[in-house]
Amino acid sequence: MVFIHDTQRSLAAAAHLVNTLPGFDDEDALTSGEDLEAFLSAHPYTGAIRRDEAELEALRGIRSRLRRLWEVDREHAVPLVNDMLRDGHALPRLVIHDGFDWHVHATSDDAPLATRILVETAMAFVDVIRSDQYDRIRLCSADDCDSVYVDFSKNGSKRYCDTGNCGNRMNVIAYRRRKARGTV
Ligand SMILES: [Zn+2]
Ligand SMILES: [Zn+2]
Numbered sequence: 001m002v003f004i005h006d007t008q009r010s011l012a013a014a015a016h017l018v019n020t021l022p023g024f025d026d027e028d029a030l031t032s033g034e035d036l037e038a039f040l041s042a043h044p045y046t047g048a049i050r051r052d053e054a055e056l057e058a059l060r061g062i063r064s065r066l067r068r069l070w071e072v073d074r075e076h077a078v079p080l081v082n083d084m085l086r087d088g089h090a091l092p093r094l095v096i097h098d099g100f101d102w103h104v105h106a107t108s109d110d111a112p113l114a115t116r117i118l119v120e121t122a123m124a125f126v127d128v129i130r131s132d133q134y135d136r137i138r139l140c141s142a143d144d145c146d147s148v149y150v151d152f153s154k155n156g157s158k159r160y161c162d163t164g165n166c167g168n169r170m171n172v173i174a175y176r177r178r179k180a181r182g183t184v
Pocket of ligand 1: 097
């Protein structure tokens, strides 16, 4: 595993949340209670979850801020991460619950969900930065996709996001180009 389990989980959740932003040709995928449920069932959170309008708005509101982490390099991520920790009043402590092994919570369980996700993402990026693995924080290589992902593969060779079918789609396009050129 490239990152420790809770870091990996937090990064995956943050990437999912960022990818609900409207992209090149897809629509905003976090506009309703149903969308929120889909996100929460993919990434279960303990602690207070209100499932109301304000919570949905707050989650929608942190997405661009989280996305910035995918648009900068390691050095420029540092102030962003530090700001998130400060704004979320992060106070790390070790906890164990619900079948997870010991891991870090840096907010109280009754802090707003958006604050918890902001801080949890920042804590995960602390790990990414400290372990010098920022090159695994990536934007999809497909021409027509701007989704984000984190490369958890062993050899760091993942090129496409998980949201669409980008790898297959780009392979088909490349094959057609080669075929048109008569090189297949
Ligand atoms: Zn936990
Ligand atoms: Zn993609």
